[in-house]
Amino acid sequence: MKALTIGKVAKQAGLGVETIRFYERTGLLKEPPRNDSGYRQYPPEAVVKLCFIKKAKQLGFSLKEIEELIALRHKQDATCGDIKAQAEEKIKNIEERIRDLAKMKAALLKLTRRCSDNGPVYECPILTALEPSGEVP
């Protein structure tokens, strides 16, 4: 007796009911079973998955990318090399994001220090923090 209604999962995951139905429509979430009156019956794991989706979105992943991320699991026993390559690409992507965020953070710290130093500001450390470099697809 563990099935949750859409309202319950929505609340637990901190999302809207409409959002979840939207994810289902777009294929990000697979259709759950229904009860006799047509209500969606979610297993508790659905909450974990939705929380993951939420987090990943906040990190700047698109729904498409999130789908790919989740799909890595289901392709497991098929083409292991492919999955690995895909995962490694994501990892590289993530590493670049982290590096850039670190640069941005450093720039902001510099800014706050100057601020407390009351020193003059001849150039903006924020703007020059991220040199134009490799693409993030």
Add this chain to the structure above:
Amino acid sequence: MKALTIGKVAKQAGLGVETIRFYERTGLLKEPPRNDSGYRQYPPEAVVKLCFIKKAKQLGFSLKEIEELIALRHKQDATCGDIKAQAEEKIKNIEERIRDLAKMKAALLKLTRRCSDNGPVYECPILTALEPSGEVP
């Protein structure tokens, strides 16, 4: 004699001409001076700014957030305390993003290790990597 046309800055920043005009319309970019025939005349620094915008976008910042980030600079000499507080909030935000990205990376690494081991995968390490936790505003 350093002014650039919109096409030149677009190319150098790796953006489309239309995109730049769009940024101007939305206020992200201030209107540059014009020449006699109404062409936009950009100073070379515009390229730096646009590159920053591009990078920041790739990091998941919205145009609104990017505007705020850039605005930190101009408010410099005015209300120092405010800027500092704002910058520090951004820093916290960035730190959380980095933490979450690090978790995601760890989860993916775990996946790739299992993958190369050719071991069976009974549960998805990706899905469980990010516990439902603090919000990223």
Add this chain to the structure above:
DNA sequence: CTTGACCCTGTAGAATGGTACAGGGATTAT
């Protein structure tokens, strides 16, 4: 001095990621 590549404004359309009803059943709380 013409041809092609640029530039201008203005408006329209697209992709992404939702959000909000309307209209109508199902469940639950009092």
Add this chain to the structure above:
DNA sequence: ATAATCCCTGTACCATTCTACAGGGTCAAG
């Protein structure tokens, strides 16, 4: 048992962030 609350489908609409013309002027190379 009846009102409040939840669920269903379907469609329409919203913000964000571009992208693509249309219609017309400008500039630079051959």
